């Protein structure tokens with residue numbers, strides 16, 4: 001895993017995070033700073049539940065994850081069939097999309113060809129079909145063509161036309177996918193990289209729109225059910241939210257840009273979930289899954305019975321063109337049996353992955369710090385997965401201090417709820433003692449070094465890698 005993998009994983013995850021964050025506020029006017037934006041659910045939505053934006057993106061992602069070329073008619077037939085299946089039980093379906101899916105279904109069968117025809121008919125009838133419904137679901141297309149930009153642009157436009165005939169919708173999808181792809185490949189935010197894929201006549205129009213978006217506030221685009229305003233509101237939220245430099249001792253991180261920009265997107269008002277879902281696709285691509293707050297990840301869920309973990313797994317699979325993962329979750333040959341109580345809090349247990357598989361009595365929450373297999377996921381108790389790689393190369397652990405602190409805050413939340421927490425990685429040599437030390441340092445107000453020595457008293461083999469030790473010292477300096 002490298003930070004590029006983290007950025008791949010971020011695309012669908014942050015789409016869903018924006019969607020679920022915005023869902024309770026849909027149709028409301030812009031929210032001022034005096035009002036909360038929290039992932040609390042509301043209306044038909046449970047806390048952390050994503051809506052049609054993510055659901056429709058997942059339908060595309062599922063087909064992309066088979067390795068299919070999304071430009072193929074059979075792949076598009078599979079996508080519209082999945083949309084149709086979703087729409088039958090869905091809590092919300094966009095007006096334009098719902099109309100197209102109904103018109104294109106004969107008997108119980110829908111085809112891409114009929115969907116395109118229905119979309120065109122709707123456009124000719126009403127004179128407009130540039131809703132934001134194709135842009136909101138376009139992010140997975142970028143993951144499917146990381147090695148072929150031209151094919152990506154064709155696929156983005158083609159999938160847009162399944163429900164949205166208007167070329168403005170296709171243009172928006174091409175632009176946004178291009179930006180997402182570029183961000184995954186480079187880590188850079190640049191909304192203009194896709195302009196070259198547009199018709200020369202529309203190129204200048206869109207360039208001006210991007211300029212306007214970056215110079216405006218998200219709430220300056222109240223008509224954000226229109227695809228152009230939705231893109232502008234999302235871009236405005238990203239561009240006008242400050243990107244901080246890491247200052248771990250003060251708790252300020254570059255990674256916060258993702259959370260703050262999604263907050264800004266929701267505050268645009270009106271189609272809040274869609275604007276934030278659109279923004280999320282690009283923010284996740286630029287900052288990675290590791291920048292998505294764990295508190296959000298733990299709550300995220302939605303159609304078709306999926307979790308945050310499923311979104312990151314699917315994203316990786318798409319980027320691999322459907323090829324299986326070589327990761328062996330059994331960790332053969334590792335000594336996984338370590339287990340000790342935290343020296344400052346005996347209701348925090350520190351262990352290897354063996355402790356996850358044979359859960360100690362009384363444990364009712366788990367924080368996993370290593371990759372685990374599907375069979376190791378606990379569904380009966382709260383279980384948070386943290387992306388940490390036990391290597392000192394900085395490219396392996398983007399946002400290292402932010403992620404360590406997020407892991408500790410997850411432990412702290414579980415403890416405030418009165419839970420007994422298992423914190424584990426594979427062997428409890430590096431990651432687990434690091435998180436244990438930071439937890440102890442914050443609990444007792446001691447330096448990270450002092451807390452680590454106490455943890456090593458309980459886990460004598462513990463020896464965090466140098467990058468983790470440095471990160472701990474930046475988070476909890478000796479002198480304060």
Ligand SMILES: [Mg+2]
Nearest residue numbers: 051052053273
């Ligand atoms: Mg929605």
